[in-house]
Amino acid sequence: MNTIEKFNEHVMQTYGRFPLVVEKGSGVCCVGEDGKRYIDFGSGIGTNSLGYCDDKWADAVCAQVRSVQHTSNYYYTKVQADFADMLCNAAGYSSVFFGNSGAEANECAIKLARKYSFDKYGRNRHNIITLVNSFHGRTLTTLSATGQDVFHNYFFPFTEGFVNVRANDIDDLKARLDDTVCAVMLEYVQGEGGVIALEQDFVDTVFKLCEEKDVLVIADEVQTGVGRTGKFLAGDWFGHKANVTTLAKGLAGGVPIGACLAGDKCADVLTKGTHGSTFGGNPIACAGGKAVIERVTGDGFLESVREKAEYIKTELLKINEVDSVSGLGMMIGIKLKTKNAADVVGKALENGLLLLTAKDKVRLLPPLTIEKSDLEDGLLILKKILEE
Ligand SMILES: *Cc1c(COP(=O)(O)O)cnc(C)c1O
Numbered sequence: 001m002n003t004i005e006k007f008n009e010h011v012m013q014t015y016g017r018f019p020l021v022v023e024k025g026s027g028v029c030c031v032g033e034d035g036k037r038y039i040d041f042g043s044g045i046g047t048n049s050l051g052y053c054d055d056k057w058a059d060a061v062c063a064q065v066r067s068v069q070h071t072s073n074y075y076y077t078k079v080q081a082d083f084a085d086m087l088c089n090a091a092g093y094s095s096v097f098f099g100n101s102g103a104e105a106n107e108c109a110i111k112l113a114r115k116y117s118f119d120k121y122g123r124n125r126h127n128i129i130t131l132v133n134s135f136h137g138r139t140l141t142t143l144s145a146t147g148q149d150v151f152h153n154y155f156f157p158f159t160e161g162f163v164n165v166r167a168n169d170i171d172d173l174k175a176r177l178d179d180t181v182c183a184v185m186l187e188y189v190q191g192e193g194g195v196i197a198l199e200q201d202f203v204d205t206v207f208k209l210c211e212e213k214d215v216l217v218i219a220d221e222v223q224t225g226v227g228r229t230g231k232f233l234a235g236d237w238f239g240h241k242a243n244v245t246t247l248a249k250g251l252a253g254g255v256p257i258g259a260c261l262a263g264d265k266c267a268d269v270l271t272k273g274t275h276g277s278t279f280g281g282n283p284i285a286c287a288g289g290k291a292v293i294e295r296v297t298g299d300g301f302l303e304s305v306r307e308k309a310e311y312i313k314t315e316l317l318k319i320n321e322v323d324s325v326s327g328l329g330m331m332i333g334i335k336l337k338t339k340n341a342a343d344v345v346g347k348a349l350e351n352g353l354l355l356l357t358a359k360d361k362v363r364l365l366p367p368l369t370i371e372k373s374d375l376e377d378g379l380l381i382l383k384k385i386l387e388e
Contacts, residue, residue, distance in 0.1 A: 025052025049250030103137025195333025230329030
């Protein structure tokens with residue numbers, strides 16, 4: 001029995017997978033079980049932010065594994081203290097709760113927002129506005145938060161208390177931002193929804209109205225955060241700091257992690273016994289996270305991400321089949337004129353290039369550390385496929 005047959009015999013079939021068994025990797029490339037090399041323009045799924053098995057990152061993670069791999073949250077670890085300090089400084093936040101995934105980070109943000117409001121205003125101010133076409137995770141509550149009907153099936157009853165507003169529709173926002181609302185949750189660039197950045201006007205209005213009404217803004221930066229867009233947070237492009245920001249995907253370079261960051265106003269809302277996670281703040285994850293933050297906040301790093309992003313965009317727009325390019329920094333959506341995105345991703349795999357999709361677009365989330373020469377090689381493959 002080969003690996004894929006063995007895999008499918010026991011692993012629940014919840015994903016549509018491509019026929020590639022990833023065995024190892026280095027830099028931008030991974031190597032399949034068959035020995036074939038692939039340039040990975042998805043960096044896992046925005047997770048391997050420093051590429052595969054970056055030396056410094058791997059050394060930090062391995063050293064941590066050999067020192068202490070886990071302890072309960074009844075005790076302290078230095079690595080979590082150091083990581084929390086670095087992360088809060090880099091992101092400009094006062095406090096952080098660590099979980100293990102994006103959905104968990106968002107669950108924490110939702111609990112925090114509801115408790116913030118409950119503490120100040122009591123019951124019945126629990127609604128959270130999320131945007132149509134958003135994606136916030138796969139737990140029951142984050143599915144409720146997700147503003148796409150396709151996710152609201154089978155698993156009834158869902159968590160109550162989420163209200164959807166159309167992205168960039170200020171009138172819709174105003175109509176629904178009543179005194180039952182405790183938070184507005186948004187992705188500055190909708191990722192799974194098709195790599196679509198919000199409009200500055202809309203974001204400005206959200207922040208202004210929320211400030212006036214003491215409604216918290218939660219930025220889901222699970223995909224956009226930690227340098228992905230060429231700023232440490234995507235919010236930096238918009239000139240706003242959300243009260244709460246969630247991070248996950250690229251935060252620890254490929255080890256499971258989630259973080260919910262809170263600003264001054266709501267830094268102390270979650271008190272003893274109100275939230276927890278067995279693995280949250282795991283030392284291995286924190287060691288990986290430290291290595292990522294060190295790199296991303298290093299001299300010239302974010303500038304180089306912005307430069308490479310411009311280069312990718314320019315090169316893509318030279319391809320006739322490319323209709324338009326969306327997104328921010330190295331979070332890129334490609335709208336095609338005639339070809340089907342999923343077909344292109346399949347073709348690319350056959351040609352040694354890993355791509356992602358987002359709705360009807362081809363999506364790129366290359367490792368932030370990608371070298372120009374690897375970018376050129378990958379883009380050449382993509383160009384060939386698109387011009388076939
Ligand atoms: C991926 C993603 C999530 C969910 O993260 P998980 O780690 O899969 O739970 C939530 N929000 C956004 C914006 C994402 O891109």
